[in-house]
Amino acid sequence: MQVYEIQDQKIPVTILTGFLGAGKTTLLNYILTERHGHRIAVIENEFGEIDVDSDLVLASDEEIFQMKNGCICCFVDVRNDLIQVMKKLLAQKDRFDHVIVETSGLADPTPVATSFFIDPEVTEAVLLDAIVTLVDAKHFGQHLHDKQLDGRENQAVDQVVAADRIIVNKTDLVSEAELDALDADLRELNQTAEILRAQYGKVDLDAILGISGFTPSYVEERAKLLDLDGAHGHHHNHSHDPSVSSVSFTFDRPFDQDRLMAFLKRHLAENAENAFRTKGILWMEGDERFFVLQAVHELIDLRPDHPWRADERRESRIVFIGRQLDRPALEAELRACLSPLEVAA
Numbered sequence: 047m048q049v050y051e052i053q054d055q056k057i058p059v060t061i062l063t064g065f066l067g068a069g070k071t072t073l074l075n076y077i078l079t080e081r082h083g084h085r086i087a088v089i090e091n092e093f094g095e096i097d098v099d100s101d102l103v104l105a106s107d108e109e110i111f112q113m114k115n116g117c118i119c120c121f122v123d124v125r126n127d128l129i130q131v132m133k134k135l136l137a138q139k140d141r142f143d144h145v146i147v148e149t150s151g152l153a154d155p156t157p158v159a160t161s162f163f164i165d166p167e168v169t170e171a172v173l174l175d176a177i178v179t180l181v182d183a184k185h186f187g188q189h190l191h192d193k194q195l196d197g198r199e200n201q202a203v204d205q206v207v208a209a210d211r212i213i214v215n216k217t218d219l220v221s222e223a224e225l226d227a228l229d230a231d232l233r234e235l236n237q238t239a240e241i242l243r244a245q246y247g248k249v250d251l252d253a254i255l256g257i258s259g260f261t262p263s264y265v266e267e268r269a270k271l272l273d274l275d276g277a278h279g280h281h282h283n284h285s286h287d288p289s290v291s292s293v294s295f296t297f298d299r300p301f302d303q304d305r306l307m308a309f310l311k312r313h314l315a316e317n318a319e320n321a322f323r324t325k326g327i328l329w330m331e332g333d334e335r336f337f338v339l340q341a342v343h344e345l346i347d348l349r350p351d352h353p354w355r356a357d358e359r360r361e362s363r364i365v366f367i368g369r370q371l372d373r374p375a376l377e378a379e380l381r382a383c384l385s386p387l388e389v390a391a
């Protein structure tokens with residue numbers, strides 16, 4: 047007699063979203079290092095030419111799958127990729143019990159969520175647990191009232207509308223009164239999601255993982271709310287805000303730290319509105335450690351990390367995401383900050 051297993055438990059999937067720089071990677075690092083009893087697989091999807099983020103996510107025992115070929119929300123072929131990656135994961139599903147999909151900071155999470163219902167094999171195996179949206183307490187208002195996005199889709203808004211849980215992050219950067227005003231703005235966009243507050247992504251993980259805040263009908267309702275053309279058969283073939291782009295550079299000579307910092311401060315102060323996000327892994331002259339650069343608008347965080355490993359190729363990688371990025375000018379400025387010393391090969 048053949049014995050069939052009673053239906054396996056479905057694997058919960060959390061979609062983690064939030065505008066550029068809201069703190070998704072910070073939260074992921076927190077989740078991946080916290081002892082919470084979940085074994086988590088992460089699928090990352092990034093906007094930017096060079097992959098800086100996989101270096102920024104702490105090495106851990108968890109699997110990190112990354113899709114570098116675009117944004118999962120927008121392109122059908124890449125959406126299929128999400129399904130392919132998910133199938134690969136499912137082939138080893140004894141190794142984890144929860145999946146987190148980190149979407150690009152410019153993604154609308156609703157189509158990502160709906161993509162799970164396209165493939166029968168995936169639908170059978172996974173359960174969408176929740177859309178968790180991180181909001182940058184300091185910059186959200188700026189993105190919400192972004193006039194240049196008028197008439198186009200505003201991803202910062204889409205992400206809040208679609209959320210089951212909203213984490214207002216970076217509460218250390220604003221006052222209590224500003225937080226209350228932000229709550230009111232968020233409530234206008236989303237009446238039901240629980241709003242949590244955090245610094246550096248430190249939230250009660252039980253409040254965001256394994257909450258099953260998500261049902262297909264719920265997605266459809268939200269999708270309808272968002273998709274004003276829905277009645278006319280519009281299929282989310284939207285493009286990202288076309289004025290936002292990214293440029294990235296790689297240098298195989300070290301930087302002079304003082305010059306680089308002086309340039310970044312000046313550049314980001316002068317372009318604070320348009321410089322959404324600047325990130326890098328940097329090689330500094332005279333220092334055995336690599337430096338991590340993290341900037342959101344004009345706020346810069348540049349700090350040494352671990353020593354370069356002996357087998358590692360030393361180089362600097364830096365990505366700028368924003369509007370009106372002038373590649374040749376940026377390159378010239380950055381080159382001028384490289385160390386003048388010839389480095390022995």
Ligand SMILES: Nc1nc2c(ncn2[C@@H]2O[C@H](COP(=O)(O)OP(=O)(O)OP(=O)(O)O)[C@@H](O)[C@H]2O)c(=O)[nH]1
Pocket residue numbers: 064065066067068069070071072073099150151215216217218219244245246247323340341342347
């Ligand atoms: N002051 C402050 N800074 C924070 C907080 N959380 C994160 N940051 C900083 O904000 C910057 C961006 O954080 P990330 O976690 O890289 O943001 P992200 O959403 O992954 O960014 P993208 O990859 O561009 O989408 C980093 O410099 C973080 O250290 C916080 O609560 N307070």
